[in-house]
Amino acid sequence: MATNRTFTMIKPDAFGEGNAGAILKMIEEAGFNILALKLTKLDKATAGKFYAVHKERPFYMDLCDYMSSGPIIAAILEKDNAVADFRKLIGATNPKEAEEGTIRKLFAKSIEANAVHGSDSDENAKIEGSFFFSELEIIND
Numbered sequence: 001m002a003t004n005r006t007f008t009m010i011k012p013d014a015f016g017e018g019n020a021g022a023i024l025k026m027i028e029e030a031g032f033n034i035l036a037l038k039l040t041k042l043d044k045a046t047a048g049k050f051y052a053v054h055k056e057r058p059f060y061m062d063l064c065d066y067m068s069s070g071p072i073i074a075a076i077l078e079k080d081n082a083v084a085d086f087r088k089l090i091g092a093t094n095p096k097e098a099e100e101g102t103i104r105k106l107f108a109k110s111i112e113a114n115a116v117h118g119s120d121s122d123e124n125a126k127i128e129g130s131f132f133f134s135e136l137e138i139i140n141d
């Protein structure tokens with residue numbers, strides 16, 4: 001069943017450079033409601049669990065190091081067509097390929113330090129949101 005929620009993280013590069021506020025502003029101005037929000041810092045093992053789907057990829061260990069290198073902001077967002085619209089707002093994984101005006105074009109440093117994460121399906125949005133938030137931490141009305 002399609003849902004109207006997606007999950008995002010503002011990654012260590014973007015948070016560390018003081019871009020979290022600007023990114024949240026872009027997200028809100030694009031019409032997303034914030035249903036849950038958390039500032040946290042992952043350890044390497046937790047980053048590894050979150051990105052377990054990539055564990056056979058050559059960049060996996062570097063990704064775990066990077067994602068545990070500084071604070072992140074995790075959030076659950078709501079909007080019609082949330083997953084697809086959010087991926088459009090953030091742009092391509094590689095900022096060199098991201099469209100002008102997208103979050104990654106504006107703020108990402110590299111294909112790894114790419115400023116934000118966005119879920120790639122409704123199913124993963126639910127799994128990833130539950131990784132960070134209990135039902136009690138999600139605004140439901």
Ligand code: CMP
Nearest residue numbers: 054059063093111112113114116117118
């Ligand atoms: P994200 O959308 O969070 O999902 C997986 C992450 O792995 C991705 O953003 C990047 O941070 C990272 N990633 C994906 N492809 C590469 C790559 N080719 N080299 C390094 N990191 C990558």
